[in-house]
């Protein structure tokens with residue numbers, strides 16, 4: 001153990017509590033005078049340094065790769081006391097580099113500083129010569145800066161910063177700097193070998209959540225079969241309790257209990273089980289078990305950026321009892337659709353929304369804040385993982401579990417509809433529910449009539465552009481009036497406590513535990529109006545990005561002719577001449 005580690009531990013409490021300001025002051029003056037001493041030492045090397053007002057981790061270029069211990073220790077020391085963030089991990093996506101940055105303060109400062117931040121790239125040395133971006137020598141004399149793409153809150157302890165991909169001769173080990181300053185925030189590896197890495201999005205453990213006595217771990221790159229349970233004995237789980245990554249990165253090993261698609265459920269190490277409240281923040285990864293030459297088990301660990309998060313519902317909510325009906329959805333740039341969707345379903349009785357934001361940049365945050373201020377219980381959750389809708393839904397189940405008895409999984413272009421809700425339809429009504437809170441009452445009633453029903457399936461009618469050329473000003477539910485005759489697919493409202501342990505789901509359908517069953521709602525009771533084929537300017541977005549894992553993007557020449565694709569559309573976003581009148585078989589002017 002090196003000394004800087006101990007020192008951090010001593011200083012941490014004062015940093016967090018911040019009320020012991022006199023203590024902090026003395027620490028600070030100590031640091032300042034110490035820094036000044038080091039400054040004198042360093043200035044003889046004519047090294048770039050930054051003003052004390054900013055105080056970033058000093059990147060001492062010409063010393064960075066040498067092993068001048070004293071300089072290194074001061075870097076860390078100074079960095080910890082004065083710099084409010086550290087880069088924990090980087091993930092290389094096809095179109096950006098994602099940085100996970102932990103805040104050493106509680107108030108999510110980094111978002112406020114977004115405008116000041118910039119991404120810093122180093123030239124790759126000839127030595128490194130690989131483009132897969134992993135650690136390597138870099139040439140600190142070649143350095144470029146670019147604006148960050150976006151900054152966002154991620155989880156309890158981390159923010160994300162997105163940086164543009166580095167250009168050809170630059171390393172994807174991106175760091176952060178502040179505009180107009182020479183200091184650079186680097187990954188705090190806490191080790192003397194300052195190895196910096198970037199993980200490939202193709203193979204990485206990216207999230208983990210606490211669920212009772214287990215941790216549910218989300219893994220990209222296992223390539224397990226869709227809609228099937230896989231053999232958990234092929235995997236192991238590995239936990240890293242320490243704060244640092246150096247020795248014994250993942251010391252504790254446990255069994256994988258289930259594995260399916262991208263989700264592995266792990267037992268917790270015994271020491272953590274005894275105290276699950278303390279599980280938050282523990283690093284976790286999954287091992288793939290292989291057998292060596294002499295049948296010796298080997299665990300090939302998947303690189304990980306995941307820390308266990310635990311969703312503690314507010315005490316207030318616990319005492320009030322759970323919501324009857326909540327909704328989870330995943331969106332990508334659908335901010336404009338959100339208000340109508342939420343207000344409509346609030347009227348039908350949905351009480352709580354979880355919006356998983358999959359890399360949108362259309363200001364959905366403001367829409368959600370407004371709705372929240374108006375009394376809708378809606379929260380946004382950043383889900384930066386591309387094409388991971390199914391995993392995101394499993395994640396949302398865990399989040400909703402403590403708060404909700406039932407959760408509806410649907411898209412923001414889908415609206416529950418009670419066809420016989422007009423007074424003149426009274427005689428058709430099976431259940432006496434129309435009007436306000438219809439959906440909640442229906443769900444509550446089904447719930448109380450049978451404890452074994454854990455999924456309510458509702459058929460979806462697909463609406464066409466209904467002759468329109470621009471988005472209807474009265475909203476989608478009023479504007480689109482013509483649909484296909486027969487329903488396509490159905491969507492589910494589920495009981496989170498009755499799902500199979502795998503949390504397996506495909507196309508919004510979850511596998512239920514043994515002993516639970518689903519109920520098909522009769523179409524005369526309720527249907528979902530799915531505004532699937534809207535006016536072209538809305539529809540064409542589907543060409544650029546699909547959020548589901550097992551759905552090919554439409555620009556790829558895969559799955560052509562599958563049910564997921566639209567009949568008559570190829571791989572290009574070109575409006576068919578008859579688009580406005582397509583998909584119109586049945587008018588609904590009711």
Ligand SMILES: *[C@@H]1O[C@H](CO)[C@@H](O)[C@H](O)[C@H]1NC(C)=O
Nearest residue numbers: 129130131132133134135136
């Ligand atoms: C980069 O990729 C090549 C093969 O594509 C591999 O052999 C090499 O080990 C990788 N380098 C690093 C540092 O991961």
Ligand SMILES: *[C@@H]1O[C@H](CO)[C@@H](O)[C@H](O)[C@H]1NC(C)=O
Nearest residue numbers: 123124125126167168169170
């Ligand atoms: C990258 O570096 C090589 C060798 O140093 C050089 O020949 C090439 O022009 C550089 N490419 C770019 C895009 O800067």
Ligand SMILES: *[C@@H]1O[C@H](CO)[C@@H](O)[C@H](O)[C@H]1NC(C)=O
Nearest residue numbers: 320346350351352375376377
């Ligand atoms: C939000 O939640 C509270 C209880 O926590 C509930 O009383 C209220 O009706 C909910 N708001 C909406 C619009 O459903």
Ligand SMILES: *[C@@H]1O[C@H](CO)[C@@H](O)[C@H](O)[C@H]1NC(C)=O
Nearest residue numbers: 430431432444445446448449
């Ligand atoms: C639920 O619906 C049934 C009709 O299917 C009705 O008899 C019953 O009273 C309803 N229960 C509640 C609690 O509303």
